[in-house]
Amino acid sequence: MLKKTIATAVVLAVISSTTSLAATELPAPIKGQMMIPVIVNGLKVLFPDTEPFIDDNGRTMVPVRFVSEKLGGEVKWDAASKVVTITYKSKVITMPLNSNEVSIDGAPITLDTSAVLTEGRTMVPLRFVSEAMEATVVWDEPAHAVQVNDAAFTAKAEAGEVKLDPWGRQLATNSDPAIAKDWKTLTDLPDMAYETIVETVGLADRNNKKYFDVNRNNIFTSRESLDRWSNMIRQYYVTVLNVDYRTINEKTFHDAITPLILDINYSDNLVYYVNLAIIDYVKFVKNNHIITRGYADPEPYLTRQENSLPIIRTHFKFEIIQSDDRTQSILDSYHVSDKSDKIEFKRNTWYTGYSDVKLITTAGNYQEEHMFINVNLENMFLTDQYKYEVLK
Known part of the structure; x- marks a missing residue:
């Protein structure tokens, strides 16, 4: 009424x-x-349950598998050691759960945040993982979204081989x-x-x-x-x-x-x-x-x-x-x-x-x-x- x-x-x-x-x-x-749309190579990622979030360190955290695989990486999770490993081309990225100490090809790197387990999903810092896989990451503040593009997609977009809307997404x-x-x-x-x-x-x-x-x-x-x-x-x-x-x-x-x-x-x-x-x-x-x-x-x-x-x-x-x-x-x-x-x-x-x-x-x-x-x-x-x- x-x-x-x-x-x-x-x-x-x-x-x-x-x-x-x-x-x-x-x-x-x-x-x-707020939902944080993650757009990888012009395609918005659909997350089945756990959504990306911004952690206490101001880092955008995403479910590791859904973004990494779209950039061509292979993801493996070792439940015993609680370590996630991403293989990209010949590069190996390892990230222990709840540790700021990670490595790329065995070389240690200290981050200001760490991989965490949220609602059964391993969440990793988007920028670190994407850049380790040779992609660029841009935060689109007005759209409250993240753009992640690899070099191959960027070249296609610049050459006009793919058409994008004003928010960087591929037109059908x-x-x-x-x-x-x-x-x-x-x-x-x-x-x-x-x-x-x-x-x-x-x-x-x-x-x-x-x-x-x-x-x-x-x-x-x-x-x-x-x-x-x-x-x-x-x-x-x-x-x-x-x-x-x-x-x-x-x-x-x-x-x-x-x-x-x-x-x-x-x-x-x-x-x-x-x-x-x-x-x-x-x-x-x-x-x-x-x-x-x-x-x-x-x-x-x-x-x-x-x-x-x-x-x-x-x-x-x-x-x-x-x-x-x-x-x-x-x-x-x-x-x-x-x-x-x-x-x-x-x-x-x-x-x-x-x-x-x-x-x-x-x-x-x-x-x-x-x-x-x-x-x-x-x-x-x-x-x-x-x-x-x-x-x-």
Whole structure:
């Protein structure tokens, strides 16, 4: 009911703006973090469970096998000695677990961090391993991503043999024509990323291709704007997808998400109902022993337009660890309106998929600088607007 009230109030705000306990063993308290996309030779790496993270030394740590093998390395793990060995061409890199002392071809090297075991995955410092395998590593701060390229790929890109999007990812060359007519397709994305229903019936609606063609070289397709909007989405879902009934705090949760969804031009009535919905959800989390974790990874090159406002196709990865009511564990699925589906997810199972995140504004001018995430609190499960599957 609250979300239906919010939806009605949002419509009025936009119109007016145009004129002016169940588990026996629980994990440590959940702390959310932004997903760190790792792009190796123009292809984003899909990690099946444990995601890269930045450790206490400021180093990006990644599961050793998934990046090393993409650069041509062979990875072996010795469980007895707890040493990971990477063989690259004739080079041998050894990294003992929990030790700063590593070696390349027997020559000792001291690092400022060490390989660690996280959730059953051996995590290693990305920069050291990649550079040891003769690749370059660049941190793309605006995109909150890491680019890892070897010399062969760099030469191909510079020669124009592979085409890249503005974020350094390979454009697909043999896409399904039914998809390619509407979308800018990327080599590393599955077909499911493009499969949800997109209706472009209004004069202010544009599919993904038309969005970039019509807005070519303007602020609405600039990396600056798209990175800003994408980081809003990432930050919002750091809070929304990582909740823990043992630690959730109403004020902290509220203060983390409301700056990303509430425009100062919204009516007091709308703000009241949004605040009420958030308070209600936090109580629900506590009463239903909810623990979830997850990530949102927007695909800015898949932005389209509806009612003159941008919509960003977003990759979601989430897991319901504990919940007495698994149909309403996530804020996006809590007390949904008739525009969203109600789904019961399995416990302790990673789901991956895509949905649209709608942006909205009440600003008449400089809209690109005053976008907010859809205040309806529903993005992930809008009917016909999402695709999810169990991550294997």
